[in-house]
Amino acid sequence: xPEVTQTPSHxxxxxxxxxxxxxxxxSNHLYFYWYRQILGQKVEFLVSFYNNEISEKSxxxxxxxxxxxxxxxNFTLKIRxxxxxxxxxxxxxxxxxxxxxxxxxxxxxxxx
Amino acid sequence: xxxVKQNSPSLSVQEGRISILNCDYxxxxxxxxxxxxxxxxxxxxxxxxxxxxxxxxxxxxxxVFLNKSAKHLSLHIVPSQPGDSAVYFCAAPxxxxxxxxxxxxxxxxxx
Numbered sequence: 001x002p003e004v005t006q007t008p009s010h011x012x013x014x015x016x017x018x019x020x021x022x023x024x025x026x027s028n029h030l031y032f033y034w035y036r037q038i039l040g041q042k043v044e045f046l047v048s049f050y051n052n053e054i055s056e057k058s059x060x061x062x063x064x065x066x067x068x069x070x071x072x073x074n075f076t077l078k079i080r081x082x083x084x085x086x087x088x089x090x091x092x093x094x095x096x097x098x099x100x101x102x103x104x105x106x107x108x109x110x111x112x
Numbered sequence: 113x114x115x116v117k118q119n120s121p122s123l124s125v126q127e128g129r130i131s132i133l134n135c136d137y138x139x140x141x142x143x144x145x146x147x148x149x150x151x152x153x154x155x156x157x158x159x160x161x162x163x164x165x166x167x168x169x170x171x172x173x174x175x176v177f178l179n180k181s182a183k184h185l186s187l188h189i190v191p192s193q194p195g196d197s198a199v200y201f202c203a204a205p206x207x208x209x210x211x212x213x214x215x216x217x218x219x220x221x222x223x
Contacts, residue, residue, distance in 0.1 A: 004155070033210070043156065043201065045210040056208045091155050099144045099205050103155035 002026045004104035006092050012110045013082055021077045021107045023092030032075045033093040033101060034067065036060075043091065049075065082111045115139045118202055118214035125221050131189040133217050135202030138183065142204040147176060147187045150199045150216070159200075160187070192221045 005024045013019050025032050034046040048055040049067055057065075066078045075094075079086055087110050093101040117136045125131045135145075143164040148156035162169040162176045162185065169176050175188045189196055202214040 006155075031209070035211070042215045043203075043211075043213040045212075048208070048210055056210060058210075089153075093211075099209070100146060100158055100161055101205075101211055102158060103148070105155045106153070108153070 004092055004094055004102055006090075006104035006107050008107060009105065010108045010110070012112065015084055015111055016081050019079050019082055019109065021079075021090050021092075021109070023075045023077070023104055024073050025075055025092065025094030026096075026102060027073070029094035029096050029102075031055075031095045031101075032067075032069070034077045035091045035093060035103075036088040037091070037106075038085075038088045046077070046090075079109075082109075084111050087111045114215075115142075115206075116202055116204055116212050116214040118200075118217050120217050121215070122218040122220070125192045125219065127194055127221055127223050128191045131187075131192045131196065131219055131221065133187040133189075133200050133202075133219065135185045135187075135214055136183055137185075137202075137204060139204070139206070139212075140183065141207060144205055145176070145178065145185050146203045146205075146211070147174075148201045148203060149196075150201060156201060189219075192219075194221050194223060197221050 007022045032049040037043045047057045047061045064080045089106045091106045092104040095101045146161040147159040149159045150156045160174045178185045199216045201216045203211045
């Protein structure tokens with residue numbers, strides 16, 4: 001069964017450094033998302049992406065964040081200058097036409 | 113603004129019994145609901161969904177009930193198994209299709 005994959009599973013970085021989180025959505029899916037979950041809190045939406053452009057972004061997704069679909073398979077989330085409060089689990093999700101979004105296993109980002 | 117609420121942070125059920133997880137929502141425009149199961153250090157796994165045109169959807173041991181007038185849905189797991197122990201999230205896509213999640217209910221199924 002096809003699934004969303006994410007790399008790396010765990011990323012440790014110093015405050016102020018750039019990180020790139022990678023995702024490979026399910027191959028015939030058209031809509032792509034990033035969510036995050038800070039420890040002990042709910043899963044919250046960051047950004048949605050369709051047809052090679054951002055559809056919607058949350059207040060969290062400020063100008064330090066960017067997304068890209070550089071080729072036909074990868075979907076990346078870049079944080080230009082990480083802050084301590086960016087430490088969280090980051091989940092990529094994708095869907096085709098139905099409303100069901102399928103999630104990857106997540107990347108745990110730890111900012112020191 | 114908590115549009116999707118799960119008021120029980122945890123639930124403990126004996127193996128073989130029924131688990132009932134509850135979810136309330138405030139946005140009457142929601143027309144589709146999903147339940148996800150999440151193990152520690154893993155991503156949410158889709159479990160079952162229901163459209164607002166239905167009041168029940170069943171898939172094996174999992175049944176979701178929707179009461180639109182009460183803005184309430186519930187997930188029933190019967191019989192419960194130890195492998196069902198996880199955090200369960202209720203979610204709904206809003207009018208821009210992003211998922212709004214509840215805070216989750218941690219289910220523990222003990223032998």
